[in-house]
Amino acid sequence: MSLLLELHEVTHFYGRVCALSGVTLNVEPGPIGLVGQNGAGKSTLLQILLGLIRPTHGTAVVLGQNVRTAGLALRGRVGYMPEHGGLVTGLAGVEYVALAGELCGMPRKQALRRGHETLSQLGLEDARYRPLDQYSVGMVQRLKLAATLVHDPDLLLLDEPTSGLDPEGRTAMLHLLESLASRPGKSLLLASHLLGDIERVCQSAIILRQGQVLKVGRIDELRTTRPRSFRLRWDGDAAPYLAGLRERGVQIELDGKPGQAKALVPTDWQTREFFAEAHRQSLPLTGLEPEEEDLQAVYQRLMTAPPEPAGRTA
Amino acid sequence: MSVDTAGYRRWAGRQLPNALACWPIARSGLVLVLRRKLFWLLLALAALHFLFIFATIYLKFQIAAQNPGLERFVNQVLRSVTGTGETYREFMFRQGTVTMLVLAFAGGMLVGDDMRRGGLTFYLSRRIGRWHYVVGKLLAIGLLVSLTTTLPALVLYIEYGLLTNSFSYFRENLGILVGILGYGLVMAVTLALLLFALAAWLHKTVPLVMAWACLFVLLPALGELLQDVFDDRHWLLLSLWRDIRLVGTWFFGGIDTERELAMLNPSLAIVLGVCIVSTLALVPRVRAVRVVQ
Numbered sequence A: 001m002s003l004l005l006e007l008h009e010v011t012h013f014y015g016r017v018c019a020l021s022g023v024t025l026n027v028e029p030g031p032i033g034l035v036g037q038n039g040a041g042k043s044t045l046l047q048i049l050l051g052l053i054r055p056t057h058g059t060a061v062v063l064g065q066n067v068r069t070a071g072l073a074l075r076g077r078v079g080y081m082p083e084h085g086g087l088v089t090g091l092a093g094v095e096y097v098a099l100a101g102e103l104c105g106m107p108r109k110q111a112l113r114r115g116h117e118t119l120s121q122l123g124l125e126d127a128r129y130r131p132l133d134q135y136s137v138g139m140v141q142r143l144k145l146a147a148t149l150v151h152d153p154d155l156l157l158l159d160e161p162t163s164g165l166d167p168e169g170r171t172a173m174l175h176l177l178e179s180l181a182s183r184p185g186k187s188l189l190l191a192s193h194l195l196g197d198i199e200r201v202c203q204s205a206i207i208l209r210q211g212q213v214l215k216v217g218r219i220d221e222l223r224t225t226r227p228r229s230f231r232l233r234w235d236g237d238a239a240p241y242l243a244g245l246r247e248r249g250v251q252i253e254l255d256g257k258p259g260q261a262k263a264l265v266p267t268d269w270q271t272r273e274f275f276a277e278a279h280r281q282s283l284p285l286t287g288l289e290p291e292e293e294d295l296q297a298v299y300q301r302l303m304t305a306p307p308e309p310a311g312r313t314a
Numbered sequence B: 001m002s003v004d005t006a007g008y009r010r011w012a013g014r015q016l017p018n019a020l021a022c023w024p025i026a027r028s029g030l031v032l033v034l035r036r037k038l039f040w041l042l043l044a045l046a047a048l049h050f051l052f053i054f055a056t057i058y059l060k061f062q063i064a065a066q067n068p069g070l071e072r073f074v075n076q077v078l079r080s081v082t083g084t085g086e087t088y089r090e091f092m093f094r095q096g097t098v099t100m101l102v103l104a105f106a107g108g109m110l111v112g113d114d115m116r117r118g119g120l121t122f123y124l125s126r127r128i129g130r131w132h133y134v135v136g137k138l139l140a141i142g143l144l145v146s147l148t149t150t151l152p153a154l155v156l157y158i159e160y161g162l163l164t165n166s167f168s169y170f171r172e173n174l175g176i177l178v179g180i181l182g183y184g185l186v187m188a189v190t191l192a193l194l195l196f197a198l199a200a201w202l203h204k205t206v207p208l209v210m211a212w213a214c215l216f217v218l219l220p221a222l223g224e225l226l227q228d229v230f231d232d233r234h235w236l237l238l239s240l241w242r243d244i245r246l247v248g249t250w251f252f253g254g255i256d257t258e259r260e261l262a263m264l265n266p267s268l269a270i271v272l273g274v275c276i277v278s279t280l281a282l283v284p285r286v287r288a289v290r291v292v293q
Helices: A042-050 A071-075 A093-103 A108-121 A137-149 A167-181 A195-201 A219-224 A239-247 A272-280 A295-303 B018-034 B037-066 B068-077 B085-094 B096-116 B119-124 B130-148 B150-163 B168-172 B174-202 B205-230 B233-238 B240-251 B258-286
Strands: A005-014 A017-027 A031-036 A057-062 A078-081 A155-159 A187-191 A204-209 A212-218 A229-234 A251-253 A260-264 A285-290
Touching (some): A071 A078, A093 A108, A093 A137, A108 A137, A204 A295, A212 A219, A212 A295, A272 A285, B037 B085, B037 B096, B037 B130, B085 B096, B085 B150, B085 B240, B096 B119, B130 B174
Parallel strands (some): A078 A155
Antiparallel strands (some): A005 A017, A251 A260
16 A cells, blocks of 8 residues: 655754654555644644645655645645635635635536535535625534535645534534545544544544654554553552552552552553452452553653654554 | 535546636635625726716717717817827726725735635645735736726727727727737736735735825825925826826827826836835745745
């Protein structure tokens, strides 16, 4: 399978400020999350992938095309949905979507027909002829997605698509993105601060910090690299038991729930040692469950760790 | 509102060349402008002057046909409609007031809003370059200018020619056609570039109208004042609209007076200078780096 993104030592400077530093990535097609704090380089990476700016150093190949030489052709195969702006106020919904199609090279009639179709599929059929100024936040997000989809791009670059949506709208948008991501030949690059959204829609994630790739890989693989974490449950007085575990290097977090605690164990820890210690202290353990680390926890852990060397594959 | 992506189907049509994307940009720009009632009012004002001249030409020919004895008298009274280049040049010049008003109010909608509300992101993230965007917007502004100046002037030219009942008028006055088109082109290009650059920097309508008024009302008035004070006609060059007319006059086949001839080169330099400075000023406002912020 050909790669979706191939970035080699991509570096970009704005004057003296380094926005991206030696980013090397090989990403396979599919739904991918792009995670990072403000200033991490997400927007610069999106610009480079869109072919809008040329990287100061390095090469970037998207969908098999070099962004340096095929910027315009590339944008015909990519759809970009910005978080803010991106509207031409005064136009009606269908005019806006059709214009997006025409700007991607579609003939007017086809762009209009496709605009109607896309808006209907996204639940905006009744609002097609309404001026954009009269759209709600949720409708605007759907509309922008429609304009992104109208020319049937192979790659969707989505910048905070659930931003400003109420819970119901957010669920609907995520459902929609999941549905799109499952379609053959469609890839998503979803930039979001809401890691739950990325976890729900994407299979892989790229985590950026200060212009460098901190981690990249399948989300389930990122989870497997977590420090081992367990939830313990017991009956009775567990103070001596917990003290015994602490002496052996286990970090205990009491979260206020009676009869249970979270335990972070050292790397060489054997699970049976929980039972051995409970036996020594004569404490009946009623539960021992490995805790699933979510992307939020992975992200927080990685943000506090030093960056690893570049050169990743997802 | 339900979502139904099951019906989503692929599109595999042939993509048109990028250069053709300029037209949808221009068309949508005109749609935005013409949706406002204010512009219809301004265009109606422009149409009034046009209809007046149109009716005058018609009247002149009717009187001359029915009463040949009055022809000389009519020609004397209606000196502004002689069918020479002067007729159309003056008509286009006098349309200036309405044209300026249209442009002052349209600039914010056509360009300013794109900069202020992120419309530029919409355009530049598609399969077009920034020059397609610029050309599309310039085309929209240019068409607005032509709608109030060049197009009605052409209609008057055709009317005059048809009322002569022979094609000799068209044959003998091809230079006038060149003049109308040339003057119109100079006007459209200069004003479009200037408006684009100002709107790209000022964004909102009110500051844009003020800047526009400074350029086309205050500066000419100042020029006339300084000309009176210093007794130097070069101060009149401060009126860009006048400069454009002088350059446009050249297209009509020559300049009548020595004084105007002496002013032609400085006027041309000013018009070119405005175009170059405007182009240089608009370039940083449409840099792709501004698209994703």
